[in-house]
Amino acid sequence: MRLRQGNPFLIFTVFLALLAGLQPVKASERLVEKQRFSMPAFTTFNGSTIKNLQVGFESYGKLNREKSNVILITHYFSGSSHAAGKYSQSDAKPGYWDTIIGPGKAIDTNQYFVISVDTLVNLNVGDKNVITTGPASINPDTGKPYGLSFPVVTIRDFVNVQKAVLESLGIDSLYAVIGASMGSMQALDWAVAYPDKVPRMISVIGSGEADAWTTLALEQWTLPIKLDPNWNKGDYYSRTPPMEGLTASLMMLTQQALHPEFINAANPHHNALDNKVLNDINQSPAVVDWLRTMAEKRAQTSDANHLLYLVRANQLYIAGHNKALNEALKAVKARCLFLPSNNDLLLMPYMARQVHNRLLELHKHSYLTEIQGNAGHLNGLSHIQSQANTIAAFLADKELP
């Protein structure tokens, strides 16, 4: 395969676990264990109660005596708390930000206690390493899966569950909060909602609120699911799930998180005038089969209703979860670092820049530098290593390179 840059394709396949037959990544020395947090009742932002809330979490490094070295990593839409390390030496791949989280790395686990929590309504509910509560969970009141009776949850709810997990460990405040994409929303919401607990915030491929464009872009992913007759208005846990709709949704999500440069480089033998598709309307172009095969694999461990609830949480997002973002940002006490991707087509760089500029107008400490790469939105994962020095300097309160 001809690739303009070798790295992003490898990282893409590693993180999304979409392609078969990969060489295993060099075994990590550090093993990580998924832990479980339970809460008998959690009150959501919209005032509902979730009974018997369960989420998974992972940690890397050691909590110091003062509990003052905690860095919270908040995960992206299709991610989980598996930010670094491996579960076993034989794992093909480590967590998604393993290039920047570990001993001696940008987020140095010799120094920091790094923790990450599976969100509510996590997409990967079928992954044995993910623990979450959402529409696919059993409602204790009925003994049956919630389906669409699960309450709408918000980015603030993800934040408040993380806060409860931290409190269960006796942790009252953070050294920093760092997240990519939907994780950036949680990170900024932390800085607005709990300014006294957040002295440093890093937003990677992030935004301050869901504008009209983003709300519509997210809605696209819901359309094929709702059109799949197997979706059955969300009631499919005792029957065939809407795999075709979910697969179509994941096809769209995967493409939109990338960039033409990446997709074209990954398909160097693409040929528009293919005889198979020229002669039969029922055939698909090879590149469509390529994307669909990846999406079908992802769909095996994903849940359609969870995807709808994640979309909704993102659509409702405005940092501070109040009316005006500009007002909400006044509360921020954190030094902020924004790392948008130069060619992001999903959360375009203007979104991070708007928040950054507003923070500067408010005389806050804010820095912004663009990640350069060919992978669009996914530069925030595949090219994060290029910002290692910036992240390390920011965390050390040093001049940025």
Add this chain to the structure above:
Amino acid sequence: MRLRQGNPFLIFTVFLALLAGLQPVKASERLVEKQRFSMPAFTTFNGSTIKNLQVGFESYGKLNREKSNVILITHYFSGSSHAAGKYSQSDAKPGYWDTIIGPGKAIDTNQYFVISVDTLVNLNVGDKNVITTGPASINPDTGKPYGLSFPVVTIRDFVNVQKAVLESLGIDSLYAVIGASMGSMQALDWAVAYPDKVPRMISVIGSGEADAWTTLALEQWTLPIKLDPNWNKGDYYSRTPPMEGLTASLMMLTQQALHPEFINAANPHHNALDNKVLNDINQSPAVVDWLRTMAEKRAQTSDANHLLYLVRANQLYIAGHNKALNEALKAVKARCLFLPSNNDLLLMPYMARQVHNRLLELHKHSYLTEIQGNAGHLNGLSHIQSQANTIAAFLADKELP
């Protein structure tokens, strides 16, 4: 409504005919009549036969004695041959490029005979002013609609039908061919397939071939249609058509042809944290309802199978309809002008630039200048007037401004 620029919103509503209650546009003096072209049998690029082919066409200005003043306008994906003028004085809006086609305008109908042809498999088959042949047409052999038994057609087939229309009028060669988006594909294919007939070619928001990215982007629009159980594998002409799938497809198509700047300006009161959607997963954000209402109106006169066939024609597109674009461009004799849109998210400016650069490498006459606007791909319609002087100069073989 707060709009960064007034014009694009007006033009958007005019062209897409999506919003109610508009002031009628200033009545045009010129009335245009849809004409019908019939052909007993047409052989497609893939070797199939379409019997009793019917397409509509329109013309503006007068054909001169030498038949040497013909400008062919090739239309975009969701367009028709209604490029300029009105059908009656009471029409709310003129054809889509009326700002540049008319007496004394950039494409001066005092000088040129301007003609445009409805494509095969035209999306707007339910519009009384569109005449097309496609899956919704009656197959003379069976007396029933073709559905998916209609042959796959290509951009070359659109070109060859246009050529047949022109020949029926005794026209052997063109003064120029000009098209936007899918129209640009036809324009460039004309220049490659029939170089001796095409001395001038203008590609607006165009491309030279469907790369892997574009093939996938187009495929997205097919997904909701195929998931709608009413689609019924394309066999729905005697039952309920797949209106929900078609509406979802048109929602995606409409958004993707625009740009965040435009969508956000058109929805200045958008509020992410809306109580209705916070409290009920079955409710939609207001901006989603806004887009869906527009798409539902478009769906009334559109056909789902026609949309699938249009996607396929675009996916199969490579100018010259042969293996290598770079080779094919060697045939071009036309002076070429490329007008990509600065913030196009559908056919990004790199696509036109690649063809332009290749033509320069081949020592062809090629010019490129970007249309600036806030409407993304649709700048090719809404902001075309900004290129009026460039187009007029190009057509007059003068130095470009």
